[in-house]
Amino acid sequence: MKTITVFKGDGIGPEITEAVISVLQAAKAPLDYEFFNVGAAEYEQHGALIPDRAFSSFEKTHILLKSPVTTPVGKGFRSLNVTLRNTYNLYANIRPAKSNSAVPTPFPNVDIVTFRENTEDLYVGIEEQIDADTVHATKIITRKASEKIIRDAFRYARERKRHKVTCVHKANILKLSDGLFLSVFKEIAAEFPDIKSDDKIVDNVCMQLVMRPETFDIIVTPNLYGDIISDLTSGLIGGLGLLPSMNIGENYAMFEAVHGSAPDIAGKHIANPTALLWSACMLLEYIGEKTIAGNIRRAVDTVLAAGITLTPDLGGSAKTEEYAQAVIAAL
Incomplete structure (x- = not known):
């Protein structure tokens, strides 16, 4: 059994974590779990975004499954994600976006993996x-x-x-x-030399992604563009509820859904847990449990294809727990 740390987050975090x-x-994933409350609610109650014992757990297990956390806009504390990425040097943020035939979109052939540098750029804050x-804001490269990050992408x-790695940048303006x-x-x-490569300016990439997304394979890019582009790719496949991610460093790994904590629907039990579930599949693959990850992925595909027990963001009316039970039934 492998022990992992789990941050339940806030907003919809506890619901989708469960x-x-x-x-x-x-x-039957061979995992033991150490659960912790983190985020805005924890900050308001105890004065810390992350309890010391939660840091200690991650430093012991080296693997973290993290639910979304609310970050104040324009004020308050710094993003917990940024804090974790910098504290544990989680330099590679990998976000795969792949079309699923069961989720109708105008883009049936998307299969794009975004490699986002995770520790620099304007996100140094x-x-x-x-x-x-x-x-003035400082951009560091x-x-x-x-x-x-570039070598990891290749x-x-x-x-x-x-077959191809594309560098996304704004070097025509930010020349240094x-x-x-x-x-x-x-x-x-x-x-x-066995991998094709090209580079494109970020604004051109945004246009081409919504016109010819099938022409992109792997994208590697600095922090800010990677955040924006990966959200765009999620829109191509049906929304942020379907976009998983992993944050990898030399000694630690964090797996999380890309979407936020959605406080507007917190407590309504209508959030889609797929992105976090697929992030957990990436975790299983990371520790060598590829068979179990594959079983879960196929079960999710079965539920999506049936189109009966879907959450509202996918056009259904199922509760979060009903969707999870449908996936379990399909295992």
Whole structure:
């Protein structure tokens, strides 16, 4: 048995966590769980986003399944996600978006994996109030971090027999920062002559993604563009409720749904747990439990294809728990 840390999050987090754990247990995933409350509610009650014992658990297990956490907009504490990524150097954020024939969209042939550098760019959160009407934000790009994420993208392509890696940037304007990222990309691309490579400016990519998404395979990009582009790719496949992710470092790994905590529907038990469930499948694959992950993926596909027990975001009326039970029945 492998012990993992679980952050239940807030908003819809506890609801979808419970649903996902029920599926993992039904699938006989060889996991033990250490559960913790984290996020805005924990902050209001105890003055800390993450309890010390939760940090200690992650530092012991090295694997975290994390539900969404509310982050105040324009004020308050810094994003818990950013804190975790920087504290544990979770430098690679990998977000696969793949069409499912059971989810009707205008884009049936999407199969895009976004590799987002996770520790730099504007997400370092360095801002300076110059005067009452002027704020400066610092964008940081380094060769070291760029090399790591870009090389990981090419290795992933080679290992999984993918055919192309595209670098997304804004080097036509940000000639030094994005220019460095692009320069490193071209250097590393030369090390992988068996993998096609190209580069595109981020605004052009956004247009092409909604016109010809099938022309993209693997995207590698700095932090901010990766966040935006991966949300766009989720729209191509049916929404954020279907987009999983993993955050990988040299010693730690965090698996989470890309969507937020959706406080507007918290407590209504209508949230779609698929993204977190597929993130848990990525966790299972990470620890070598590929068969169980495959079983769960096929069960989800069965439920989606049946079209009967779907949550409202997918056009149905099922509760979160009813959807989870349907997946369990399909295992």
